[in-house]
Structure formats: C-alpha cells, structure tokens
Amino acid sequence: MKKIPLCLVLLGLAGCAQVQPWERDVLARPEMSLDNAPLDAAIDDHIYFSKEASSGGRGFGGGGCGCN
Amino acid sequence: MKDNDSFNATLAAATCALLGSAVAAPVAAQDAGSDWSFDSALLYYGESDGRVTDFSAAVSALRDLGDERKFSATVTADTLTGASASGAIALDRPQTFTSPSGRAVYTTPAGAVPLDDTFHDARFALNASWTQPLARLYTVSAGVGFSTEYDYTHIGANLSLARDFNKRNTTVNAGVAWSQDDVKPVGGLPIPLSQMLDVDNNSNKLGGSESKDVLDLLLGFTQVLNRTTVLRVNYSYSDSSGYLNDPYKLLSVVDPLTGDTLARVPIGQGPNGVYLFESRPDARTKQSLYAEVKHSFGDPVMYFSYRYMTDDWGIDSHTGEVRLRWPLGEGYIEPQLRYYKQSAADFYRASLVSGSALPRYASADFRLGDFDATTVGIKYGHGTPNGNEWSIRAEYYQQTGSVPSEQIIGNQANRALYPDLSAVIVQFGYRFRP
C-alpha cells in the first residue's frame, strides 16, 4: 500500500483541514473524546439490545445475554 | 556522580543563586491520566404495567501503563424480575398457560395482553481488554467476554487493529469478534411451532442445550475535521447462526373469522387455548452503517449519531441520537434525545390463522415488530476537586408499535394488539482515581 496516495485519498474523502499537534487543545478535552463514557454506552447498548432488534454500530454487536 | 543529597543540594543552591530570592512556591503537578481509574454505575430500569424491573451494578477499571498500553476490565451484575409480553394476543376471556418449567400454570385476566410467567433472574458478566501499540502508528486491541444467567451463557473474544495517518488526524480500524452462546431454557427446548401442552407433558420439549454463534466484522474510520470537530464512521457486518429462537415466546392460533384464539380443553392443568411456540430462521445476517460526530461550541459540546441497520430477516432500522453537554457550575448538564424506528421481520405475525398453511417461520415477539421508540433523558455530572466525578442520569423510554392491517383479523381490531412499552431508567455513576 502506498502511504502518500492513501493519505491524500483519506484527506480528500474527509475534505478537511489538517489539525496540527499544537492545535489539539479542544480535542484533548475529555468530553470531546468519542469514547469518554464507556460505561454509559455499554449500559445503553445492553438496554436497547434487549428491547429492539438492532445492536452495535459504535462497536461490536454486543448482546451476549439471554434477553433477545 | 556525587552522592544524591549533595547533588540535590548543590543543584538547588545553584538555581537559587541564578534566579535570585524570588523563589517560586512548591510544585503541584499531577498526572491527568495514570495508573488506575475506576468508573462505576448503579442502574434502575423499570417498565410500566408491572413488566420488567432490573437493578444492575457495574464497575469498570482502567489501567494506563503508559506508552499507549492499556488494560481494562468491567464486571456487571444484574437482577431482573418481571415479565415480558409472551406474544400471545389479548382475549375477552381469561387465558391459562403452562409455565416454562412445565410444572404449573399461570393465568392472564380477560382483556390483558398476556405476559410470560413472572421470573427472577440474575446475570453476571465480565469483560476484559488489552490495548497496545504494535508498531509505529499501529495499535492492536484484544478482548474477551463472559456472561452467565441461569439459562444462558456467553463467551466471546475480539481483536482489532488500528492505524493512524495524517499526524493522528485520521484513524482506520478493522476488527473481528466471535462469540458462542449456550441456551438451556427452564423446562427444555420447545420444538418450534409445536403446541403448548399440559402440565408435566414434555413430549414437545428437547433436553440439553442449543448454541448460537455470532461473527462480527467492523470497519471504522475516525477523522478530525477541524480543531473543534471529530467524526467517526463504522461499517459492521454480523452473521449469527444456530439457535436464534426465544424459547419462551408464543403465537396464538386464531379463528379465521372472529380472530379469537381457538379454545382448548386441558386434561388436568394446562393451556385453555391453542398456542404454538415461535420459530425463527437458524441464520441471520445484519449490516449496519453508523456515523457519529462530536463538535465543540466553545464550552458546550454536541454529540450526534445516526445508524442504519438492515438484515436478511427483513428488518430495517434507523437510529438517531443527539446530546448537548452544557457546563453548569462545577459540573455539566446533558440533555439527550434518541429516536429509533424499525420495520417488522418478514416472519413477524400478530397471530396464526387456523386452517391456513403453517408458515416455516413465525414470531409474535414485539421486538421483531414494526415500532418507533423515543428516549428523552438528562444527565447531570459534577466534578470533585480531586478530579473525580459523580453523575446522575434519568431517561424515559417509550416504544409504540403497530401491526400491519392485513394481519388484524375480526375482533382483534377492538383490542390493543401491540402494547406500548414504557420504561423509566435512572442511573447513578461515580468515576474516581484512587
């Protein structure tokens, strides 16, 4: 896999500016992390898995209980 | 090198001489992310109309060993009581069913939607995972999971690989998960589409247990869009095979004109109607596309996600979720809204019509039906001075379903065929670092 063309493809797909390391102050805040409340997410996933026919999306399919 | 004390003293004196007498106060520095951190939650889930009630407790531990190596483990314990709708339809007369154990009967009053016999169940689950860098820009993650209830056990494992690009502005990851579940229902495994029999008649039940295997593949892409926005897009493919039935769910067999359940006279104790156990295919393939965005508007942070799922059972679903987190004093407040909509499975039937050919697969489980669900909730979190946080979350979940009109027969039109489900969820959380 050629590294540079792949980077360009990815940049092109995202169509966004490259954020420099010293500009990551906002992104470094814990509430900006996509996985900042893993326990909440696991609890929600479990509730919705047992009451609905869909599961997963954010991570693996979940489930693993006799509730569905 | 000179001995330590004189080294330290010499250095301190030299610094003093250089900077003069305006010496700074002692340093107070603390690792923001080091060693062990814990997250815990206590949950209450309560459905209306005396249905399911669940209390659960979860504790999650995360150890950051530096150099991007992390270990995490979560332990969860649940106790469930209550009953869910069994799939049989409501009737103008009381209905009697044989309990799952096959040793007793239970009755549903006239006009009420039949619920399973009340059950008590306890579940215990353990998940652990390990993450570490594999090479420059590559991270690998592996996890195992295990859970057990009195009639169900699950074991699973997962593995994923992530690669960063563009100064860590872009991450691509691929993962695979495998699990094997064993079902050993109370009273044995009913033969699909067999009739519910009298007490102590287990001729339509198989002993032993059945298993279900699930294989999941996940392809994900995370991209920093700008200084204040990050996006993640995931594609998932999931393949389940084996025993996918719910061994406790039924369908009522109804008269083609009146739509009422056919009556039956039990020998001794047993059901007073004709009910068949459900039957689902032994394979299911699901695909989903999921996207989530987090954006910061200065202090407040907004989260938005959307998921589309489709499978080979004919179910399509859309899920949209939005949350807005506002700083409030020393804490924050986060209202949230979720909307979910699914279409029914191809083999979903409100009831089975006597005289018509029996379909190969049929289920009246409302979870495979056509419904909308909305969740409204709010979370409040408060940080303590030493970096810990407690939080409280309250949500209200409401499901409203419908049965396709061509499946409504005779007197069924006068009754609520698809009971609304509503539940209150309250969660206390505490995050701390010892």
Place this chain on the structure above:
Amino acid sequence: MNASCAATLTRDADHWVGRFVAMASPCEVLIDHAPASVAQQVLDAVAAEAWRIERKFSRYRADSVVHQINISTGAPITVDEECANLLDFAATLTRLSDGAFDITSGVLRKAWTFDGGDGVPSQEQIDALLGAVGWHKVDWRRPVLKLQAGMQIDLGGIGKEYAVDAAASRVEAIAPGLSCLINFGGDVAVRNTRQDGQSWRVGIESCDRAGTPMRIVQLARGALATSGDSRRFVFRGGHRYSHILDARTGWPVRKAPHSITVAADTCTQAGTLTTLAMLQGENAEPLLQASGMQYWLQ
C-alpha cells in the same frame, strides 16, 4: 520590528492566549481571569523579556553578549551580573555532570547536523573539534571571562528555561497573584494557581506518535521541562542518535531515553534535571529517582 516580533492575544473559553515566536520556538502565555488590558500588559511583558534574553544571549545575533564572547579570540571580556550568574550556573552543571554538560561544546555542531538523516561524523572530525571543548580550559574569574582561541560558548542548553523563570518573575512583579502559564517551546512555568482551583492541562508529546500527547499533566503550580529527540535526531544503522552530545567524547549519549519530562518548582530546575538525566544515558532513571522530583520517561 519584523514580523517575528509580533505578539497576538486571543480569547479562548475562560482564559487569554498570547502567542509569539522567540528563541526559535513557538511561545505562548495563557492568562487566567484577567481583564483585557491586564492580559495585554502581561503578554507584552513576557514577550519583551523573552526577546530581551534572546537578543542578549543568542549566539546568532551580532549584538549579543555571547557573540561578543565568541569572537573575542582570547581577549578578556567583562560580563554583567545576569551573564555572570548564568556562567556560574553553567559551571556548576559541568561539575555536577563530571564534564558531560559543557557550554563550550557548541563547536561540535560543526560535525553533527541532527536533521533525521544519516550523517554521522568520523572520529577524526570529532577529535579535531574536541580540542576546543572543555570548561576547564576557560579562564573564568567573575566578572571576567577569557576563552582560548577557537573556543565558543553556547547558552542554548539553559537559556530557554531561564527565560521562562525570568518572564514569570516579571509577571509576578506587574500582576502579583495572577495565574498564568508561560510556555516557551515546551518549557512551562506556572507561578500561582488558577482562581477556580482547576489546574492548567499540559500535554507531553509522544515520541512515536507525533501529535498525540502521551500524557496529560495537570499543573496547578510549578514548572515542567522536557528534553527529547522526537524532532531532532540522526537515524543510521538502526540506531537513533539523540541530539544531546556528551561533551567529554563528542558523541551523542548512548541508550538515553527518548524523552524525559520533569516537574519542579522552577523551570530552570526542571530543565537542568532533564538535561543532566539525559546525559546519564541508561542511568537516567536512578538520577531522576534520587532527585525526588516527579518525572515521566519515554
């Protein structure tokens, strides 16, 4: 005044951010809870102090004291109190490190260019330059300094941390009790805690994954300094040569950690400890542990 002497002040959430360039590094000042006029005054004072120290001690500037010393070709130079203090401090460091740290080792940069390439000089080249290295060859009788012909001094190893502390003192003089974080290219100092009790969050950049902080340190008060090779190194034959040279041998220190960060009361203390620890190579950790200060290694 050219463009690089400009300082900009912007507002970010609950604090001010002042930015400018000095000593070839991006510099910033984060000011907590202050009206705009005070923030501007503080920024101007910090930038002025940084540029003053750069002008005075940069080896590149014709009007700097260091340049005057380096072209003196053996003639005695009388230095002022600030310069004398720095020379005394450097002398102490040379003694504490048994000669590994030496401000006369700057001439070795003629042999080493740490640009990520694979240029490694020969032993002959290094030996030739080592003749002009060695603090013991310098005649330093405060306030008069006399170098031998061909010798040079370079205060780069201690200048930035000293500038941070000096700037912090200036801020304390004009706005006592104000909480501000001064960051000159990774050397950080905070004199007073923030009003609401929160700490300033400082990210220590990870060596292997440029752009993601390996750790976030919550600095309520005090200083942080980092020494490391994430940006300047030579890579050859599977080995990574850090840019910290041992003045006794002319070669980079062997088996040094990729990066060391130390937390101490003052930036000078923190920076000195990172430098002395790096010079210890594989014995860096015992030195850091013995110092009793908090540190992070990569």
